Amino acid sequence: MRSPLTGKAVRRALRPVAHLIDQRIERQVRRLVGTGGTPAGAARQPEAHRDHRHPLELFFDGTGRGVSRVPSAAALQRLIAELAEVTGDRAGAERAAAQAFRLLVALEALGVGRIAGGTMNIVGKLSAVPLLDPPNDEILEIGTLYGMFGAALIRMMERAGRDPGLTIVDPLAGTQVQPGTTMGDDASGTPVREAAVRTNLSLAGAAGAAARVQQGYSGDPGVRALVSDRSYGVIVVDGDHSAAGVAADLEWAEEITAPGGIVVLDDFGHPKWPGITEAFQRHMAGDTRFTFLGRVAHSGYLRAKAA
Numbered sequence: 001m002r003s004p005l006t007g008k009a010v011r012r013a014l015r016p017v018a019h020l021i022d023q024r025i026e027r028q029v030r031r032l033v034g035t036g037g038t039p040a041g042a043a044r045q046p047e048a049h050r051d052h053r054h055p056l057e058l059f060f061d062g063t064g065r066g067v068s069r070v071p072s073a074a075a076l077q078r079l080i081a082e083l084a085e086v087t088g089d090r091a092g093a094e095r096a097a098a099q100a101f102r103l104l105v106a107l108e109a110l111g112v113g114r115i116a117g118g119t120m121n122i123v124g125k126l127s128a129v130p131l132l133d134p135p136n137d138e139i140l141e142i143g144t145l146y147g148m149f150g151a152a153l154i155r156m157m158e159r160a161g162r163d164p165g166l167t168i169v170d171p172l173a174g175t176q177v178q179p180g181t182t183m184g185d186d187a188s189g190t191p192v193r194e195a196a197v198r199t200n201l202s203l204a205g206a207a208g209a210a211a212r213v214q215q216g217y218s219g220d221p222g223v224r225a226l227v228s229d230r231s232y233g234v235i236v237v238d239g240d241h242s243a244a245g246v247a248a249d250l251e252w253a254e255e256i257t258a259p260g261g262i263v264v265l266d267d268f269g270h271p272k273w274p275g276i277t278e279a280f281q282r283h284m285a286g287d288t289r290f291t292f293l294g295r296v297a298h299s300g301y302l303r304a305k306a307a
């Protein structure tokens with residue numbers, strides 16, 4: 001006698017139940033694998049995983065800013081060691097570097113344009129300035145591009161309990177100006193103009209909104225007269241990168257840096273900008289108030305003689 005379960009009539013009767021079970025299994029597999037549930041999709045599983053990861057990569061990769069924001073562990077450790085050496089504060093360097101890195105990624109995600117330069121150099125500057133404990137809270141940034149670094153520096157100073165006042169000088173000429181160099185369209189696709197700078201500064205709260213933005217060149221006597229109304233605790237030299245331009249900014253910095261103030265020489269030692277080291281060496285060989293504190297990533301740090 002045939003088993004009742006193998007009978008044709010029984011199989012027909014169970015078919016809807018089997019179909020339901022099949023559908024459930026398929027749904028579970030689709031959810032787990034994310035392939036669309038087709039055999040072809042299952043065969044493409046590694047690709048599907050890449051697709052899953054891609055949105056996360058977009059958060060850190062170089063698209064729209066020219067450089068990736070994913071530092072290697074070795075680069076990060078080197079940066080912290082350099083920060084500790086220049087500032088004398090190892091624990092502070094570790095904490096500040098982590099906070100500055102998060103801030104950089106967040107501001108570029110939210111702001112207009114980008115912050116210029118490599119990740120370690122930016123994180124280094126944002127960390128070093130508050131750790132060097134400038135003698136007052138007045139900051140002058142020569143060359144701002146989109147104002148986003150200035151906004152970030154305001155945040156980092158406030159995190160250290162400071163009340164930063166930012167002054168910016170930049171031609172804001174639509175594109176980045178670099179004498180002797182043809183700068184193509186910016187990786188961000190955003191024109192360099194005051195509206196962009198203001199939007200980014202607004203991300204830094206009241207101190208950002210209160211920042212002074214002086215359109216023009218740092219070598220212009222009219223610009224200098226307007227901006228030289230105070231002594232600065234911090235001056236970031238990041239405008240004209242030619243030897244002549246940096247030499248002129250360093251001479252000006254001699255006059256307007258507060259006693260004990262900090263000068264950040266951006267792109268110092270960067271192979272793309274040899275004029276910066278050249279101007280620095282010539283300047284330091286002359287009569288100067290500045291002492292070289294050291295280098296962190298691609299920035300040099302100077303301190304003016306205390307009163």
Ligand SMILES: C[S@@+](CC[C@H](N)C(=O)[O-])C[C@H]1O[C@@H](n2cnc3c(N)ncnc32)[C@H](O)[C@@H]1O
Pocket residue numbers: 114115116117141142143144145146147148149169170171172173175176177178179192216217218219238239240241245
């Ligand atoms: C490298 S970008 C500055 C980047 C900005 N500090 C940052 O961290 O994102 C240099 C900027 O300096 C400007 N610049 C060029 N020559 C200048 C000068 N003589 N005075 C002030 N800014 C200048 C350029 O147009 C550009 O906006």
